[in-house]
Amino acid sequence: MKGRKIRQFFTRRFTLMVVPHQGSGKTRQANIPLSFILTFFVAWTLITCWGSYLSARHIDYWRSQVSNKVLNLKVEYLTSQLDRSRDFLDEVKQVEHKLRGLLDYKSKYNIITNQSLASNATGGPSLRDQNEITGLLVKKGMDVSWERLIEKAAAFRSEAQHQIQSYEDLESWIQEQRAIYRATPRGWPAPGRISSPYGARTDPFTKKREYHYGIDITGPIGTPVRATGDGVIKISNWHSGYGKLIVIQHKFGYSTRYAHNGRLLVRVGDKVKRGQAIALLGNTGKSSGPHCHYEVWRYQKRHNPYAYLKGNFPKLGSETNLSSIETPSRNDS
Missing domain, CATH: 2.70.70.10 (Glucose Permease (Domain IIA))
Structure with missing residues (x-):
């Protein structure tokens, strides 16, 4: 009983009439079964959903492409800034090396004439640096990945901390030398x-x-x-x-x-x-x-x-005061 009613429902037909409002045009009509109408709307809905899905994927794709491009530009910029900062840090290291060399000399003449600041200089690029240059020559581009940026930042931070510690050591040494100079007897106690x-x-x-x-x-x-x-x-x-x-x-x-x-x-x-x-x-x-x-x-x-x-007193090291003054007991003129 129910099956027959369902078949009757889907076999129902609808008449679509087209009536012109002006002139003596002929009225047209069409009989459309309900099953066709339902099939049309289902197909239209599926096509619309599928089109929306494809459009959304396309938009997300291009949005991600733009975001990646912007991110790469940012990473490249930050990498270049880190490289510039590294160059500046290298210049600071050179100045510090020269300063340490000058502090080892004993007179203005030695400072002016000594040319041995770099006599024991050593160093060399790391394997990563060599591979990076090789990649630059082959690929015509630098590695500006996020991992590379993090690595560069960590290396720069480590070297900056080392440089700060080096300057603190240098400052401490200068303070010690200043204290030695001030404490060491120098000059005449009275004119005569x-x-x-x-x-x-x-x-x-x-x-x-x-x-x-x-x-x-x-x-x-x-x-x-x-x-x-x-x-x-x-x-x-x-x-x-x-x-x-x-x-x-x-x-x-x-x-x-x-x-x-x-x-x-x-x-x-x-x-x-x-x-x-x-x-x-x-x-x-x-x-x-x-x-x-x-x-x-x-x-x-x-x-x-x-x-x-x-002022020709012996050179001092990092010695400390180990004893108090001995009370004088000898008669001396």
Whole structure:
């Protein structure tokens, strides 16, 4: 029963009439079965859906092509910028190499005349660099893939960090050399002439041959006595044959002594700089006349101060202050 009704439904026919509104045209009509109409609409729907699908795929394809092109251009641009930054970093490395070379020289003459900065230069391209150049010659193009960009960025970051560390090391070394320069005794503690040098001499009081462990610089009473290096005042008072004594503890094991002063201008614990007045020249203690008795010690060993007057002191390494000043106990003029 139901099957017959379904067949009757699909066999129904519809009449399509075309009636002209003007003139005496003939009216036309057509009988169209319902099954044809349904088949037409189903086919139309399928064609429309399929066309829409193909259009969407085509649009997505070209959209992805455009996006890829834009991305490749961006990657290529970033790669070129990384290469330019790498070139700049190479220039920085060259400047640093020259600077390190100059810091190894001992005089302006050596800086001007020395041509051996690159005598031990080494290096060479990596296998990836060689392959890249080969690909450039064969393919007429550079590898600008996203992976290559990441690799270049990582290599640049690593080398930049290494360069920063290198500059920090260089800065630390310069700071250390600056501290060594400031702490090392240098120059005259007072203007005048050397009346008694370092070494064996006849004692002016006992008339016996004794060893003089400093130098005596004569001058008018009241002449400023100045620190020959940066440091901290360890002794500032009267001490036996030294008279009014100043002892400065410098870094890197150095200490200096200034004896026979007429007036002391600093106290224990004061920090002083090279060239700062610490006392006034006098004639106190075991002294035959106004002068400054000057001693240079390093790690509790006496040094001839004469070399430090001229600045020809021994070259220092990265030494540290290992001991405190030895309290003077010897009568010395």
